[in-house]
Amino acid sequence: MAEDEKRDKTELQVMKELVDELYNFRDCYFETHSMEEAGRKKSDVAQEMEKTLKKLEEKEDSFQDTAEFLLQKGRCLNVAPDFSAVAEVCLSRAVKLEPGLVDGWNTLGEQYWKKGDLIGAKNCFTGALQHGKNKVSLRNLSMVLRQLPAADGDAHSKQVMESVDMARQAVQLDITDGTSWYILGNAYMSLFFTCGQNRQLSQQALSAYAQSEKVDRAASCYPELHFNRSTLFQYEEMFGSALNGYSRAAALDPGWEGPPEREKQLLEYLKKVTELIQNKGKVKARRLRTMLSNLSTSALGPCLSPQFRSPAGRVGSLEPRTLTSLKHGSNSGVAAMGKVVFSLAMEGRMAFTFGMVDSEEVCIVVMVYNIADxxxxxxxxxxxIPEPLLKRQSITHKDESFDFRSIRVDSPLLLIVNGKKQNPQSQIVTSVSCSRQSE
Structure with missing residues (x-):
């Protein structure tokens, strides 16, 4: 009897190793394949899954009522990106036979998630944690919490903050796990967009993404990492980095339409902006002179008051300055002033863009964020624009170059338009979510 048990354990261990190898094949695909083969990854993984499944099913008659066997069969089917009813049945039986099977609860939770049952997924991951603290449950909970519907904005913010805490705990359990670092990056990114866009949070997100790639070579081949990070790069106006990231994500997953579409949209936006700056919005010279003839310091409106409080908290009137006299970075105590000559909405409404010409007929592009529709x-x-933040945009991507100056404005409430402050309803916080269920 003891010999039979020992043999069974050995066979079950071999099955586990077979499934582990399958996951390793998927996660480390580009360590054994070139980027040119990226389009084959999905079919290659499916093929390996079928091979592994066949080997497991050869033993099914002997082990079909064994929790460990059911777990490995469920894990094998779970390697695919879509929901599997067979996997759900196997994993449900596995955790009934052995309620303390943490891997079983985690994998069952992932199946519920693929099916669209977020509450069922959350319950599985929470249940797994009751049997033992582990990084997989924590990081999966982090992702699910950000996707669960919330009663209101406050409840959603609370869920996002809780998701950051879960991701942090996952990293603390294993600081060498690139997937945990990547999910922490996504959690910080969500928190950045949910809770006031504190620059420290965007930096923490970017640091977590960088750490993910540093500790785990496989993580640098996650197309979602490059896509999500590029979304943050684009918001931060790091356009060259955003384009490179979208391009990398597209190369890693040629079947995913999102990255090449974003890359194309951003390139077209930059081309359009450059062209409009050069021709001053195609406004005819005579009309432009007429527009500029009534540009006077009275347009400064509230900025003329000694009690005016600038975005940085400085109190006192602001001095008008020409665009050529502004320095790169923040310009304290001064205001830029001009006439609008064109406007442009960035795809996805990430920013409202307009061109402004000053009294010297110099044109600059202004990007305004967190705007209401x-x-x-x-x-x-x-x-x-009180105390304008001036940037130099110098971008080269795939033989295309763009070079222009821009002013970033984080809220329309910071602008004075036609001598008036803007209505509070003109601002709405930009919402950006991480891509794909798997992140």
């Missing part, structure tokens, strides 16, 4: 400026409007 109803907000915008019209050609001919006078816009004052």
């Amino acid at each position: 109803s907000w915008g400026v019209l050609i001919g409007d006078t816009v004052v």
